[in-house]
Amino acid sequence: MNVKSVRLKHVDDFSSLHDDIRNLNINDRDKIIISTTVVDGVGVVTSRYGDEQWYINGIPSNKPAAFRKIDFLTMPESFRKVLKEIIFRYMRRGRAGLPRPKGGSVKNLFERSRRFINHLNSLGITSLTEISPLVIHNYVAKSRDHKTWRGKKLSPGSLIQVFIAVEAVYELSQFSSEPMPLHPWPETSASAMTGFVGNGSRHRVGGTTPLIPDDIFCRIFERAHKILEGGNKLLDVRDAGHIEGRESDLSLMTRWKAKGRRLSAAGWDSTQSDLNRRLIDLRTACYIVLASTSGCRNHELANLFSGAHHRTVDEGGNIYHWMRSKSEKTNAGVIDWMIPDVAVRALRIMERWAAPYQALVNAEVVDRKRNDPLDPEITEAGKHRHALFLGKTNSKGNQTRTLSLRTWSVQLSKFAKETGVDWNLTSHQFRRKFANYVAHSKFGDLRYLRDHFAHWSMDMTLGYAMDQNWGAHLDIDLFEEIRSELEDTKAETVESWFNQDILGGGYGRSIKQWQRNPENLAIFKSPQAMIMSIAESTSIRSNGHAWCTADNDGCVGNTLERTRCGGCNNAVISLEQAPIYEKLYNELNELRNCQDIGEGGRARISRDLDRCLQVFKQLNHDLDDKLE
DSSP states (O other), X not given: OOOOBOOOSSTTXXXXXXXXXTTSOHHHHHTOEEEEEEETTEEEEEEETTSSEEEOSOOOTTSOGGGGEXXXXXXXXXXXXXXXXXXXXXXXXOSTTSOOOOHHHHHHHHHHHHHHHHHHHHTTOOSGGGOOHHHHHHHHHHHHHOBOTTSOBOOHHHHHHHXXXXXXXXXXXXXXXXXXXXXXXXXXXXXXXXXXSXXXXXXXXXXXXXXXXXXXXXXXXXXXXXXXXXXXXXXXXHHHTOOOGGGGGSOHXXXXXXXXXXXXXXXXXXXXXXXXXXXXXXXXXXXXXXXXXXXXXXXXXXXXBTTXXXXXXXXXXXXXXXXXXXXXXXXXXXXEEEEOHHHHXXXXXXXXXXXXXXXXXXXXXXXXXXXXXXXXXXXXXXXXXXXXXXXXXXXXXXEEEEOOHHHHHHHHHHHXXXXXXXXXXOTXXXXXXXXXXXXXXXXXXXHHXXXXXXXXXXXXXXXXXXXXXXXXXXXXXXXXXXHHHHHHHHHHHHHHHHXXXXXXXXXXXXXXXXXXXXXXXXXXXXXXXXXXXXXXXXXXXXXXXXXXXXXXXXXXXXXXXXXXXXXXXXXXXXXXXXXXXXXXXXXXXXXXXXXXXXXXXXXXXXXXXXHHHHHHHHTTOOOTTTOO
């Protein structure tokens, strides 16, 4: 990074200067500070307007180094001047009605504008002022027909970003030397052109992240957990082979042989390459465990530092474990995520795993300070010196930095393939899977999560409104995703009730009776509206052998006296749950022959057997070849 250092009283004072540069002379314009950093308390300019490359502040640590700069030399020469004006305006003022953008948004606008600028250049257009409605029309058609390297057309979500970039170029160019003469689509918008309006708007459509199937997720998590369990033993082997002191000055071959002898003495009977692969798998396994049990985004896991774990104890003596990181989503800042014991073990393993890599970063900082005390890379390296998920970049002399999202995509895909599952595994899928599992926990399917996250109310937002101090460091976005998953799960359950011919339980029989009356169905605009209304107004959770719609979980039918659900007005029982009652019936039948249960015991067994038979009768369930 070729920069000149300058002491600044306030590093960001320049941000309030020069929103409009059209009237500045070239010398004054080119001296405008674009980005700075602070090295040991000294402000250092990292890029100015006149530079061909601008370095961007505010980029998450999970982005590669190339993402941290804008290279105007990659754009057609005739458009570089106006693109500088557009990007500068965007950095200073943002777009109308929107807040000033973060660094990632600036980079994204530059990259998304590239498609449009290259299209203009291919037509021989050299200025934005030459754009006509026909040019825009052809660009829209070309974008709709464009196919990715996978042979697929752009998704609506990708297409809207292409069109939004054109809108941004138009709006921001009005403050440049080459304003676009007309709005690209004056009677519509990017959202309307891609179908994201009304019921199709992006906040209504929801995310497109696929939900990992349970069987695939269980296999991936099981393998990750197994690797985690052997983590300390593997790290013992790694540390036993560590070369330090005078040995580190020996030749590569001599060091390699010395390390091999130490590994053999520690019980390692395979190659050093195999050890390295196992260590990479351990890092991936820890990532999977943490992502699966916390719901963190990739950049939030990238921001995990040593010492991220802490715990709290409530008045009843219950211990809660927390993981602290920085979220750069909507300026959330430092956030605590509640985690189970297995995640604590993963953090401990990663703290140990990362120690040698953290030492490499510290050594780099020392070397850079020795060579140039104001080298901006000192500050950049310092951002990674305590990080957990680190790796070396071979193309940069084994420089050690936090792993990028792109690298994780490769590692996770490789892990899934080696697990033997056919699934395109990506980082962001774990957040949705976590939200889905917690929603089922609230629903009642997963007892461990239900108990562990007992105070995670789906109405947590109300708690924040009442007391902004309590829970100020929790991930509210995650609660909203859980709420969304819960709503979807309840709707799917109610829909399954209406699609079945017979239901047991008091509430189940009432539903089928109510459904048979056409007047009841006519109240709603559509079957989907009816399903959503019932799902939203009904408390639903599974207790394993029935669906319970009671407003509280105090009923003993959920725990101690399960057979009472057949006659309960709050229960719904489907044919899918009939095998549970078959097994229960057979076990009770065997227990009835025990000689030491007394008359009271036999009476209770007879009662419960009758209740099981009532459930079979309600479901018209054929028992001849299923009961022993």
